[in-house]
Amino acid sequence: MTTTRPIELTEAQQGVLAAQLIDPSSAAFTVGEAVVLEAGPGTDLDDERLRAAIARACAEATGMWLDLSGDPTGTAAALRSPSAEGVAVGLIDLSDRADPDAAAEEYLAAAMAQPFDLGGFPLYEQTVLRLGPRRRTWLFRAHHVILDGYAIHQVIRRTLALYASTDQAPEDVGWAHPDEVVAEQRRYLGSAAFERDRAAWAERLAGEPTPSRLLGSAVPGGPAVRCRAESRVDGPSVDAAAAALDATWADLAMAATVLHLARHQPASGDGPADVVLGVPS
Template sequence: MALSEVRNDVRLPVTAAQLGVWVAQRLAPESALYQCAVHFDSGPLDIEVLRRSVARAVAETEALRARFGDDGEVFQVISGTGTGTGTGALEPPVDLIDLSATPDPEAAARAWMDEDLGTTPDLEAGPLFRHALLVLSESRHFFYLRYHHIVLDGFGQTRYLDRVARVYSALLAGEEPGPMRARGLGALVEEESAYRESAHHGSDREFLLERLAGAEERQSLADGTAGTAPRALRLRTALP
């Protein structure tokens, strides 16, 4: 696998999965349903080292830097990073939200995250992600990442945050982080295109059509299809 490049703006086609999310978002432009978020409850942090770690990880992660357009064909543009000179040069911030003086810092932090998660995305302008460090006290922080599902899925989120953690640990120890070895989006788009033009795609399609032949129509207690929810619901429970 080749190293992801730090470069100026690059236009690429979208993948089939991205196209599906793009269409769904266009059908409900005010919906925040495809906004995703995760946060980590942590102790003391070196904020400047965290910011440097995020900047490096974003520079290495093309998917996060994507924004989307439509000129008769849906496409994505990978913005350059702060080290580039393109018009889309990006220096990702880590917003510092100090809630330590509020009566209930944890409740205030959760309310802040819920409100941010409901932000309406702009797929054309971007950026489609946000980092924040919510300060509950000197010894407790929430590190928060919000991203649109068109740029990351659960697996991608895990890999990205693992990279942030590895870079942070290395820099905190005064060491130089090793490079992140990952294919860029261009390679993934080419791989999907090659598959769709291959004999394997045709045989896979025929297999599924044969397997599903004669399947019953789906059953439903409703007469129609429910509309798109404006945002996801969150349920928190403690496991024994």
């Protein structure tokens, strides 16, 4: 039985909703990952086991169960009771296509270009594309109002751990409940620490240039521009470098973005130009 109860949104969620409502047809707030899975030689991937792992990981991520169908503006936001049985995981067999990889790319591009209907539920989609006995592409897309990039990766990691586990009930990642997140935000916004932080950043950024962009100017409400680049990195080396700097791999990726932008920024009379990144909260 599905139950719902009212829930308060964070300021970040309210901001995402306000931006989406400017142009409900825009897919700019559709986020996601395509996870390529390949079994070892002589083994096949188990579709039902994978779909069950995806469903359970989604059920554990309470924030994914946000329901805005009562009012897409968020004033009547509700949280549905999570249930693995309530997670639909599609399975599309592309293995008989002449080029399964090309067919998968076409499907992914079309799916990521589709906006979510804020009046619908759920605000995520899970689809497994079968490319052959040993190969799958798992598409995990969602509206940014329920997940950010970090949370998506947490769900992916949890899914893969569940798929690989021989334990029927491996320990979960301990997701914070949305109520806890809202309460923590309320405490921070009402604290002296918030006022100090705001003053410090206002002083630090005074007179700085506008944030740099990878793709030039952006038009509010315009079509999303998506880029793709592939490269291979040594995961353990990246983790070790991040640990040595007391950082995460995401921090290293942001630093690499700054270095890339700096190479293409015109130098000022005093030397290399400053690079400012605008990072959504």
